[in-house]
Amino acid sequence: MRINKDMKMAEVIHLNHHLLPVLNRFDIHLGFGERSVETVCRDHALNIDFFLEIVNTFHDPSYFPVRHLQSFKASMLIDYLQKTHAYYLDFKIPEIRQNIRQITQEGSLQNSHKKLLEDFFDSYQHELTTHINKEEQRVYPYVISLENTLDNPASTVKELQEIGRYSILEYEEDHDDVEAKLFDLKNIIIKYLPTSKNNKLLNVILHDIFELERDLNNHGHIEDLILVPIVENMEKALRARLNKLSANV
Amino acid sequence: MIREGLKTMLSNLGNPYRLEEIDTPLDDLEKLINRLHPTLIMINPLLIPKMITLPRDPESNFNPIYIGLISNGVSTKTKSKFDNLLNLDGDRHELFKTMEKVMQQLGTSQTETDNYTLSERELSILKLVALGNTNNEIADRLFISTHTVMTHRKNITRKLGIKTVSGLTVYAILNQHIKMEEIQGS
Numbered sequence: 001m002r003i004n005k006d007m008k009m010a011e012v013i014h015l016n017h018h019l020l021p022v023l024n025r026f027d028i029h030l031g032f033g034e035r036s037v038e039t040v041c042r043d044h045a046l047n048i049d050f051f052l053e054i055v056n057t058f059h060d061p062s063y064f065p066v067r068h069l070q071s072f073k074a075s076m077l078i079d080y081l082q083k084t085h086a087y088y089l090d091f092k093i094p095e096i097r098q099n100i101r102q103i104t105q106e107g108s109l110q111n112s113h114k115k116l117l118e119d120f121f122d123s124y125q126h127e128l129t130t131h132i133n134k135e136e137q138r139v140y141p142y143v144i145s146l147e148n149t150l151d152n153p154a155s156t157v158k159e160l161q162e163i164g165r166y167s168i169l170e171y172e173e174d175h176d177d178v179e180a181k182l183f184d185l186k187n188i189i190i191k192y193l194p195t196s197k198n199n200k201l202l203n204v205i206l207h208d209i210f211e212l213e214r215d216l217n218n219h220g221h222i223e224d225l226i227l228v229p230i231v232e233n234m235e236k237a238l239r240a241r242l243n244k245l246s247a248n249v
Numbered sequence: 250m251i252r253e254g255l256k257t258m259l260s261n262l263g264n265p266y267r268l269e270e271i272d273t274p275l276d277d278l279e280k281l282i283n284r285l286h287p288t289l290i291m292i293n294p295l296l297i298p299k300m301i302t303l304p305r306d307p308e309s310n311f312n313p314i315y316i317g318l319i320s321n322g323v324s325t326k327t328k329s330k331f332d333n334l335l336n337l338d339g340d341r342h343e344l345f346k347t348m349e350k351v352m353q354q355l356g357t358s359q360t361e362t363d364n365y366t367l368s369e370r371e372l373s374i375l376k377l378v379a380l381g382n383t384n385n386e387i388a389d390r391l392f393i394s395t396h397t398v399m400t401h402r403k404n405i406t407r408k409l410g411i412k413t414v415s416g417l418t419v420y421a422i423l424n425q426h427i428k429m430e431e432i433q434g435s
Binding site for chain 2: 115192
């Protein structure tokens with residue numbers, strides 16, 4: 001079922017509670033009362049179409065309105081993507097890490113296994129952090145500055161040329177390694193980590209990993225299929241403008 | 250409707266891959282394929298006015314399986330561009346058979362009876378990987394080609410559900426194939 005503007009926001013959560021962290025990224029808080037999606041978006045000064053596309057993409061991974069999404073501003077997308085980064089690094093990862101620490105303090109794992117689990121998760125955390133930092137420090141600033149330069153009709157040839165020296169393709173990097181580690185962690189816990197007790201905390205950890213994985217998939221999806229094409233279009237527009245300017249000289 | 254049917258069929262066959270449905274402007278199709286590097290692509294050639302070249306590059310290990318969704322009356326020339334064909338006018342049984350064959354080709358079919366325990370050879374390769382050896386080093390050591398090492402590694406990953414070297418190391422230690430001290434020593 002597609003989420004639409006006339007639904008009550010409360011209904012949306014009943015339909016799919018996995019959307020809660022997505023709502024947080026739009027700074028939407030609980031306590032909706034009877035307000036509709038449209039009203040809540042208006043109250044928060046959000047672009048309703050953008051909101052709907054993001055929640056629907058998340059709600060149903062096979063829903064992918066590539067054409068429509070490309071009409072949104074890159075800065076809007078980046079704002080959303082940055083908030084998902086913050087959610088991973090400041091909330092979800094520390095939460096899982098905390099639970100792993102707690103489990104290693106209980107007596108249900110052998111000493112050597114505790115260390116294996118902790119080290120493996122730490123190396124995953126390190127890789128994810130490195131990947132995110134690279135995007136935040138290099139890719140996103142480039143995209144924002146490209147958009148600003150293009151949006152400004154007074155941008156000089158020199159400014160246009162300067163930003164034209166870069167290309168999103170150079171920054172493109174697959175998320176394969178980071179994804180593979182999380183995939184491995186799941187199977188190590190499900191299949192291979194021997195536990196002596198019926199460990200409820202391990203269930204919580206596993207559940208969190210599945211949630212994180214789903215969220216990361218959606219995040220990668222948005223980057224590869226929406227952000228990159230938007231940026232490629234901007235780069236095309238930039239080249240066209242430079243050509244036109246040089247023809248006028 | 251065709252799409253929904255294909256989706257159901259794929260999930261019945263135990264599709265382990267991520268499924269993307271694409272309605273792309275057609276001139277972007279090649280770019281999209283090059284970017285996503287899919288394992289398998291289904292295209293209805295009738296939706297592409299002028300048939301594009303289907304990207305593949307076996308040199309860099311990018312060799313996807315292209316499946317043409319064809320109906321009666323599609324030209325032989327168009328058909329020849331695809332690795333496999335699904336006849337949309339055919340009956341369900343026929344479609345299912347073709348897809349099952351493709352999935353077996355990919356080594357992912359659930360209907361295939363497979364032994365999920367590692368062979369002796371795979372086990373010795375697993376140990377060497379876990380200890381931090383590269384494919385070339387393992388090939389030299391075992392007097393086999395790098396290509397063979399890679400095939401074994403693919404099978405190990407499929408059997409265990411573990412893809413990364415550090416994941417394989419954890420597996421090897423948990424199952425006492427190697428000792429933790431051995432890795433720190435190497």
